[in-house]
Amino acid sequence: MKEELLIKYLLEETSAEERVQVTHWLGESDENQKEFNRFKQIWDSSKVLSADKKQDPEKAWEKFKTLRDLQDEKKVRSIRRPYTWLKVAAVMLMALTATWFYMDHQKAYNVLSAVQEVSKETLPDGSKLVLNKNTTINYADFKGSKRTISLEKGEVFCDVVPDKSRPFTVRANDVSITVLGTSFNVKHNEHFTEVIVKTGRVSVSRNGRAVLLVPGEKVRIPANSSQWDKTVNQDQLHLYY
Secondary structure (H helix, E strand, C coil): CCHHHHHHHHHCCCHHHHHHHHHHHHHHHHHHHHHHHHHHHHHHHCCCCCCCCCCCCHHHHHHHHHHHHHHHHHHHHHHCCCCCCHHHHHHHHHHHCHHHHHHHHHCCCCEEEEEECCEEEEECCCCCCEEECEEEEEECCCCCEEEEEEEEEEEEEEEECCCCCEEEEEEECCEEEEECCCCEEEEECCCCEEEEEECCCCEEEEEEEEEEECCCCEEEEEECCCCCCEEEEECCCHCCC
């Protein structure tokens, strides 16, 4: 996650779309939440840094203090600062207190998209994806104990490489689909999320509620309803896009 966006989030200057992006990133893993908490702690600490801690030229520190004064004025006058000031904030913050954070904790962020035609992709762990048209997926590098991708919109068929030590999770807004090694289809839009299982077992969960699917079963979860529809799948069209 870019530091500039986290700065905007902390200053409550994100757009609705950016706010969703940060919230979604925070929910992807406990590690992301820890990373954000560490970033926020550094940000809060920078407010009380004494003047004798000259990790950077004095002028840079004065610019940073000026930026914070402008933020305080904004609460009274409701004046929106140019986005370039946010970049200055991020640069000053990193230079003064968090160079190590940037070097050690920044993660790669990958985006896969299929626009006008079906796209086949291979993830770092060897798992295969088939993206239907108008589909967007993003994921961080597969490191550590988790394999997680986010389905922003569209439809994807996943053929997951088995790995009992690292569950594979697809997140579609607030719905999570978790497996160890199987093949399944996920369709997600603003109205519902639908999961169809081809092989293996799949756990689908949202807000503490979960359902287990076996081959041939599907569940449709409406975006604004608690009524889940679990049935035997009769539609095989997802195998042909």
